[in-house]
Amino acid sequence: xxxxxxxxxxxxxxxxxxxxxxxxxxxxxxxxxxxxxxxxxxxxxxxxxxxxxxxxxxxxxxxxxxxxxxxxxxxxxxxxxxxxxxxxxxxxxxxxxxxxxxxxxxxxxxxxxxxxxxxxxxxxxxxxxxxxxxxxxxxxxxxxxxxxxxxxxxxxxxxxxxxxxxxxxxxxxxxxx
Amino acid sequence: xxxxxxxxxxxxxxxxxxxxxxxxxxxxxxxxxxxxxxxxxxxxxxxxxxxxxxxxxxxxxxxxxxxxxxxxxxxxxxxxxxxxxxxxxxxxxxxxxxxxxxxxxxxxxxxxxxxxxxxxxxxxxxxxxxxxxxxxxxxxxxxxxxxxxxxxxxxxxxxxxxxxxxxxxxxxxxxxxxxxxxxxxxxxxxxxxxxxxxxxxxxxxxxxxxxxxxxxxxxxxxxxxxxxxxxxxxxxxxxxxxxxxxxxxxxxxxxxxxxxxxxxxxxxxxxxxxxxxxxxxxxxxxxxxxxxxxxxxxxxxxxxxxxxxxxxxxxxxxxxxxxxxxxxxxxxxxxxxxxxxxxxxxxxxxxxxxxxxxxxxxxxxxxxxxxxxxxxxxxxxxxxxxxxxxxxxxxxxxx
Numbered sequence: 279x280x281x282x283x284x285x286x287x288x289x290x291x292x293x294x295x296x297x298x299x300x301x302x303x304x305x306x307x308x309x310x311x312x313x314x315x316x317x318x319x320x321x322x323x324x325x326x327x328x329x330x331x332x333x334x335x336x337x338x339x340x341x342x343x344x345x346x347x348x349x350x351x352x353x354x355x356x357x358x359x360x361x362x363x364x365x366x367x368x369x370x371x372x373x374x375x376x377x378x379x380x381x382x383x384x385x386x387x388x389x390x391x392x393x394x395x396x397x398x399x400x401x402x403x404x405x406x407x408x409x410x411x412x413x414x415x416x417x418x419x420x421x422x423x424x425x426x427x428x429x430x431x432x433x434x435x436x437x438x439x440x441x442x443x444x445x446x447x448x449x450x451x452x453x454x455x
Numbered sequence: 456x457x458x459x460x461x462x463x464x465x466x467x468x469x470x471x472x473x474x475x476x477x478x479x480x481x482x483x484x485x486x487x488x489x490x491x492x493x494x495x496x497x498x499x500x501x502x503x504x505x506x507x508x509x510x511x512x513x514x515x516x517x518x519x520x521x522x523x524x525x526x527x528x529x530x531x532x533x534x535x536x537x538x539x540x541x542x543x544x545x546x547x548x549x550x551x552x553x554x555x556x557x558x559x560x561x562x563x564x565x566x567x568x569x570x571x572x573x574x575x576x577x578x579x580x581x582x583x584x585x586x587x588x589x590x591x592x593x594x595x596x597x598x599x600x601x602x603x604x605x606x607x608x609x610x611x612x613x614x615x616x617x618x619x620x621x622x623x624x625x626x627x628x629x630x631x632x633x634x635x636x637x638x639x640x641x642x643x644x645x646x647x648x649x650x651x652x653x654x655x656x657x658x659x660x661x662x663x664x665x666x667x668x669x670x671x672x673x674x675x676x677x678x679x680x681x682x683x684x685x686x687x688x689x690x691x692x693x694x695x696x697x698x699x700x701x702x703x704x705x706x707x708x709x710x711x712x713x714x715x716x717x718x719x720x721x722x723x724x725x726x727x728x729x730x731x732x733x734x735x736x737x738x739x740x741x742x743x744x745x746x747x748x749x750x751x752x753x754x755x756x757x758x759x760x761x762x763x764x765x766x767x768x769x770x771x772x773x774x775x776x777x778x779x780x781x782x783x784x785x786x787x788x789x790x791x792x793x794x795x796x797x798x799x800x801x802x803x804x805x806x807x808x809x810x811x812x813x814x815x816x817x818x819x820x821x822x823x824x825x826x827x828x829x830x831x832x833x834x835x836x837x838x839x840x841x842x843x844x845x846x847x848x849x850x851x852x853x854x
Binding site: 283284285286287289290291292294295297298299300301302304306307308309310347350351353354358428429432435436439 | 569572657658671674681683686692758759765768778779780781782783784785807808809810811812813820821822851852853854
């Protein structure tokens with residue numbers, strides 16, 4: 279909880295936290311940035327009284343920039359290949375730098391060759407097998423267990439998290455990309 | 456008159472053989488250097504270490520063992536840590552390699568075998584203007600080399616990550632921990648980045664992190680890239696500090712220098728290192744040598760006779776100019792016994808700090824309330840840490 283206190287006989291203000299910190303009006307101060315973070319996360323609940331307009335505007339701007347950065351990162355994460363599917367090779371025709379004369383068109387033409395622009399990557403194994411030992415009976419034979427490859431599990435979780443960020447991004451932020 | 460001069464015969468073959476001196480690789484590199492500047496870079500002369508408190512000696516907050524959560528905690532000065540996976544503690548430790556007295560040490564207290572999307576790290580943030588001379592964003596950006604001692608329970612590949620705040624560019628590197636719970640010296644050379652940028656200002660220049668867990672993957676390693684894509688694989692997929700309770704990770708002897716070579720650690724005097732740290736944080740010293748130190752906070756005057764209208768105004772000078780205007784706060788909750796004031800010839804107690812106001816970085820104006828105020832406007836006041844209290848006033852301008 280933050281409180282605005284007048285200082286210097288009413289000629290200035292101090293942003294005070296309930297832990298006793300007195301925070302200057304300086305965006306370069308990390309405590310000031312924490313005030314903005316609290317406004318973003320909690321809104322009016324983090325202030326005893328109204329949030330000063332300048333602080334609210336600074337918090338709005340910071341939130342916009344954070345959402346923009348998160349959206350950019352999330353889209354980049356989704357653009358990575360899916361581990362379970364692997365990645366297909368991508369080729370394209372590019373000029374070699376040489377030219378030949380085309381007698382039909384009577385023009386010089388680039389000599390083209392096929393270049394691999396994206397190398398292929400095999401999908402990872404869908405499942406892995408592990409030995410499970412009994413916690414109750416150390417002498418018991420271990421049991422073989424097949425589970426989804428943890429790399430795929432983690433990849434799916436991260437992709438889902440990235441998709442959730444994209445879904446939650448306001449349109450105004452997406453439009454700014 | 457004829458003068459005869461005789462000189463000993465010279466065996467040209469022997470003379471040439473003498474030229475093949477065992478200079479070694481470094482010596483030959485020196486000989487091949489074409490300019491004094493190149494030779495200076497090879498030797499690493501002058502002030503080299505960009506890192507402040509790399510030996511983890513300065514620990515002004517003296518917090519002891521701290522449970523680390525998602526608020527970055529500054530433990531040894533200038534170094535912080537963060538954790539959103541399992542739980543861990545952090546401390547300035549006396550566990551250190553030969554030649555060092557302290558390290559920054561974290562220990563896993565609740566395991567998390569599958570970290571998911573959380574992360575844990577130890578971080579150092581230099582100012583942008585202290586990185587500016589690396590000439591990033593030019594056609595001739597300079598390489599930099601970071602070296603450090605590390606001790607980790609978990610072995611194998613581990614992650615080091617640096618993010619340029621101004622250029623929004625990132626670099627993910629790997630180093631190998633060969634032996635569990637053994638001090639090992641590592642160095643990582645990071646190439647210059649012609650597409651990067653360090654501004655010439657006092658904001659954050661870089662976020663340099665030793666990753667303990669999280670953001671696992673193995674792509675985009677050892678190359679500068681866009682901060683949105685090259686921040687996804689900060690930890691090797693095989694490394695997880697949080698895999699078991701009791702896992703330890705400690706680091707010290709951190710040195711960041713220009714060039715492709717890690718030179719021996721640059722030891723600075725404690726006084727110099729402390730002064731460098733105080734640009735970012737300092738606090739009074741209420742307790743020293745087993746007794747109350749009554750450390751002074753500042754001097755000022757009675758501004759009003761109204762007890763609760765911040766009647767005491769003082770100037771608190773800083774030991775060195777700080778990075779930006781600091782936040783000011785007590786190290787424990789405000790209370791009547793935390794601070795004391797001497798008004799004219801009478802001792803009294805301070806109720807609480809009311810606020811800070813200053814436009815400079817060399818001192819702060821502070822307003823206090825008094826428990827009682829039988830004084831006159833204009834009387835001189837000296838405010839200091841109270842006996843019977845371990846409370847200090849902190850001035851925080853960290854990045």
